[in-house]
Amino acid sequence: RKPKVPFPPGPPALPVLGHIMAIPAVDQGEFFSELAKTYGDIIHLHIPMRSYIVLNSVEASIELLEKRSHNYSDRPVLPLMELMGFFPTLSILGYGPRFRLHRRMVQQYFKRQDIAAYRPIQIRGSRVLLQNLMSAPDKRNDHLSQYASSILMRITFGYDLTSGDDKYLSVVKAASHVLETPGLLAGTIVDFFPILQHLPSWFPGGYYPGVARRARVIIQQMHDFPYHYVQEQMAKGQAKPSFMATNLEALNNQSGIPSNTIMDIKGAVGTVYVGGAETTWGTLSMFFLTMMLYPECQAKAQAEIDTVVGSGRLPDFDDRESLPYIECVLQETLRWNNVLPLGVPHCSLEDDIYNGMFIPKGSIVIANTRGMALNENTYSDPHTFNPSRYLSKPIGKGEPYPIAHFGFGRRVCPGRYFAEDSLWITIVSILATLHISKALDESGKEITPELKFTSGVSRHPAPFQCKIEPRNKAAQTLIEGADTTDYY
Numbered sequence: 001r002k003p004k005v006p007f008p009p010g011p012p013a014l015p016v017l018g019h020i021m022a023i024p025a026v027d028q029g030e031f032f033s034e035l036a037k038t039y040g041d042i043i044h045l046h047i048p049m050r051s052y053i054v055l056n057s058v059e060a061s062i063e064l065l066e067k068r069s070h071n072y073s074d075r076p077v078l079p080l081m082e083l084m085g086f087f088p089t090l091s092i093l094g095y096g097p098r099f100r101l102h103r104r105m106v107q108q109y110f111k112r113q114d115i116a117a118y119r120p121i122q123i124r125g126s127r128v129l130l131q132n133l134m135s136a137p138d139k140r141n142d143h144l145s146q147y148a149s150s151i152l153m154r155i156t157f158g159y160d161l162t163s164g165d166d167k168y169l170s171v172v173k174a175a176s177h178v179l180e181t182p183g184l185l186a187g188t189i190v191d192f193f194p195i196l197q198h199l200p201s202w203f204p205g206g207y208y209p210g211v212a213r214r215a216r217v218i219i220q221q222m223h224d225f226p227y228h229y230v231q232e233q234m235a236k237g238q239a240k241p242s243f244m245a246t247n248l249e250a251l252n253n254q255s256g257i258p259s260n261t262i263m264d265i266k267g268a269v270g271t272v273y274v275g276g277a278e279t280t281w282g283t284l285s286m287f288f289l290t291m292m293l294y295p296e297c298q299a300k301a302q303a304e305i306d307t308v309v310g311s312g313r314l315p316d317f318d319d320r321e322s323l324p325y326i327e328c329v330l331q332e333t334l335r336w337n338n339v340l341p342l343g344v345p346h347c348s349l350e351d352d353i354y355n356g357m358f359i360p361k362g363s364i365v366i367a368n369t370r371g372m373a374l375n376e377n378t379y380s381d382p383h384t385f386n387p388s389r390y391l392s393k394p395i396g397k398g399e400p401y402p403i404a405h406f407g408f409g410r411r412v413c414p415g416r417y418f419a420e421d422s423l424w425i426t427i428v429s430i431l432a433t434l435h436i437s438k439a440l441d442e443s444g445k446e447i448t449p450e451l452k453f454t455s456g457v458s459r460h461p462a463p464f465q466c467k468i469e470p471r472n473k474a475a476q477t478l479i480e481g482a483d484t485t486d487y488y
């Protein structure tokens with residue numbers, strides 16, 4: 001279809017295939033940012049039967065995804081995610097009544113005004129994490145994923161995850177592993193030619209559907225076990241307060257949201273505890289990488305904690321306002337290499353014209369959040385990790401906190417306030433007590449890892465070694481003596 005108003009600008013396309021061969025499988029954020037230098041903030045790419053719109057600035061994303069959110073809050077159909085059994089799941093539900101139901105359920109539970117109630121869970125989790133990091137520093141990633149899963153499992157279905165060998169944690173890990181498949185969010189050949197999902201895995205083009213079909217069992221377990229666990233606990237009269245128990249009770253009393261179904265609750269719980277944990281531990285993994293690579297920032301953060309909190313106790317949420325540099329470390333960790341570099345794709349419901357550019361109905365609309373974090377007009381020397389950039393001038397550069405990493409409009413991350421709390425308490429507790437540095441090789445030389453990242457749905461640092469040790473005897477005593485009683 002040739003529109004009267006031109007599409008947004010974009011590079012020349014091949015006939016039929018359009019830009020499909022030009023889009024790289026990895027580092028797409030950087031690729032789109034390079035294109036933006038020539039074609040501007042809103043780029044149009046052709047993929048077979050579809051328009052692919054990439055938004056490269058916060059301003060353009062706000063204009064379309066927020067101010068025109070009635071038109072840009074749909075999601076593209078993601079055949080592979082559905083084939084895996086991710087349905088009905090808020091993150092990928094199309095815009096409509098079922099989306100609104102799920103969104104309301106999740107948003108209500110993680111409202112900014114209410115999340116302080118979950119802090120005892122986050123504090124306890126961060127203390128267990130300190131103890132685990134001190135006793136087995138080599139298993140850093142396992143501890144981080146256990147921390148993130150433990151707080152979300154506790155809140156979503158009242159489960160007390162206390163060990164790294166927990167059978168349910170292994171299901172979560174397996175589900176996360178599935179999500180490491182590159183391109184799952186509208187980036188595989190099956191998204192461009194959905195008919196391919198029916199091919200057997202040995203057939204050319206059948207690789208992705210094969211991966212998705214094999215993952216079904218895991219994804220099913222991931223959705224089912226929280227439900228069975230809560231039912232069991234409710235039958236014994238021992239269910240702890242949780243998202244699932246609250247919603248099931250509402251359903252039992254017939255007083256909850258009328259069209260609520262068990263499937264909806266299972267789907268909502270699944271997306272929160274797996275998606276939320278994946279992004280939280282991924283960001284914490286990034287934090288370790290930055291602290292190892294930028295020791296001067298680590299020292300500055302520790303000096304601030306030593307002055308404000310001292311060494312006689314662990315930091316608490318009440319300290320947050322008095323620790324401006326720690327806030328900057330958190331914000332810079334979220335910006336520097338954000339875990340969802342292209343957010344989650346939106347989709348347009350109707351034809352639209354914006355600034356003389358035509359955006360057809362059904363376009364896949366991507367917010368290039370990685371590109372926004374690297375925008376040189378907003379962030380000086382954007383590849384450098386520099387928390388001070390947010391401090392007011394003349395001490396800092398007065399640059400704004402990043403916002404793009406949590407997405408936009410009616411699909412903005414509903415867990416963002418909770419996520420920031422989970423990250424803050426962990427980051428400040430680690431900085432208060434542990435020292436992170438480069439690991440040494442056999443000859444005693446420091447190992448500097450190459451900056452490498454995974455390229456699945458979420459982007460994490462590739463595995464890297466680092467040294468983690470208590471900062472001093474006082475810190476070791478604080479970790480050993482930390483109160484890990486369950487006060488929630």
Ligand code: HEM
Pocket residue numbers: 090091092093103106110271272273275276277279280283339340343344345346404405406407408409410411412413414415416418419
């Ligand atoms: C560092 C941590 C996190 C980051 C960077 C992050 C980022 C994002 C992004 C970029 C989106 C897509 C927004 C859009 O489409 O414009 C999203 C959606 C979502 N996030 Fe988060 N998130 C994080 C943690 C969490 C946590 C802890 C939870 C749960 C408590 C959560 C629950 C969700 C859900 C349910 C959606 C789907 C919303 C929808 O489609 O309407 N996230 N998140």
